[in-house]
Amino acid sequence: MRRSRSLAVLGATLGAVVMALFGAPAVAVAQPPTAVVVLGDSAAAGDGAGDYEPGTRGEDDNWCHRSVHAYVHRTGLAPESVNLACSGAEAAHVAFGDGTHYTERSQAQRLVEVAGRYRVHTVVVQVGANDDAALFGTGVACIRAFLDPREPPCRETLGPLVAERMAATAGKVEAAVRDVRSALRQAGYATADYTLVLASYASPVTEHMVPLQALAGCPYSKPDAAWGRTVLFPALSEALHGVAERTGARFLDMARATEGHEACTKPLQAQEWQRRITVDPEALVHGGLDAIGFHLAQESFHPTAAAHAQMGRCLGDFVRSGSSAAACVAGADGTAHLEPAPQEAPAA
Numbered sequence: 001m002r003r004s005r006s007l008a009v010l011g012a013t014l015g016a017v018v019m020a021l022f023g024a025p026a027v028a029v030a031q032p033p034t035a036v037v038v039l040g041d042s043a044a045a046g047d048g049a050g051d052y053e054p055g056t057r058g059e060d061d062n063w064c065h066r067s068v069h070a071y072v073h074r075t076g077l078a079p080e081s082v083n084l085a086c087s088g089a090e091a092a093h094v095a096f097g098d099g100t101h102y103t104e105r106s107q108a109q110r111l112v113e114v115a116g117r118y119r120v121h122t123v124v125v126q127v128g129a130n131d132d133a134a135l136f137g138t139g140v141a142c143i144r145a146f147l148d149p150r151e152p153p154c155r156e157t158l159g160p161l162v163a164e165r166m167a168a169t170a171g172k173v174e175a176a177v178r179d180v181r182s183a184l185r186q187a188g189y190a191t192a193d194y195t196l197v198l199a200s201y202a203s204p205v206t207e208h209m210v211p212l213q214a215l216a217g218c219p220y221s222k223p224d225a226a227w228g229r230t231v232l233f234p235a236l237s238e239a240l241h242g243v244a245e246r247t248g249a250r251f252l253d254m255a256r257a258t259e260g261h262e263a264c265t266k267p268l269q270a271q272e273w274q275r276r277i278t279v280d281p282e283a284l285v286h287g288g289l290d291a292i293g294f295h296l297a298q299e300s301f302h303p304t305a306a307a308h309a310q311m312g313r314c315l316g317d318f319v320r321s322g323s324s325a326a327a328c329v330a331g332a333d334g335t336a337h338l339e340p341a342p343q344e345a346p347a348a
Helices: 002-022 107-117 135-147 154-186 222-247 282-291 305-321
Strands: 034-040 080-083 119-126 195-199 250-253 325-330 336-340
Touching (some): 107 119, 135 154, 135 222, 154 195, 195 305
Parallel strands (some): 034 080, 119 195, 250 325
């Protein structure tokens, strides 16, 4: 009995010595899954791509229209993807603040929580269209000018305002991007721990439309559409590129991402990557009478699920490339490819 007690004491002593010398045995700690996250407005949420997440289809006045087909889910960058974007959002809704948009609070504040649940690898921000850039209001003005011969072309009435509007938009987007960085710092991330991408917008319009474009669902003139494609959307891209440079973000120019596949460019609407004027009766199912009016046509002139698949692949290729800036451009082969951003294009 005394011998067994001595052996037990000896064993415990040796165990203590081993622990002191080598430490406790390593215990595997589960790591949170890696994720890519997007913040922004309808273009990022996936409005127009269909199959919206329950709760964002108009239920209880939430019209964020976050699609399961949104490009954030098509990048191949991480096993998890999180969509915080919301249709109609302005830069202030991405930034920190007490206000709400379609019942949802600050996207930056929600990013703090997401960054705690996941190891966020990439953050994408696409916002500004609903700020002073006023892409929706500009589209409405162009349609009104087409339908009412008393109205001057929108390129003439709004063209002189573009520079001022884009500068004002850039200031608001820059504040939102800085809040996104602040959100990640609050979650314990260093700048080197993640990639931050600022994306611009794909032009849904072009002068290269089918005949009788108004009857096809594109009631705007070809000259105004050409102005939108060659002036308005590139101007917003240039302004956002400047924001990316000032905030240390990488920049993906999407202005030509659906080129050749814009609304009313194909004999069949299903072949296009941008919605024509679209009336969605399901909005009434989920949103009731609140859907009557704008929300019935909320999907109009937004990228389709096919477009999001192409843009998601472009985004994934861009992040993996390590480039500070690039453009996602639809190619003749029916897919979108990365090209140098206009400011980075090699000299001729």
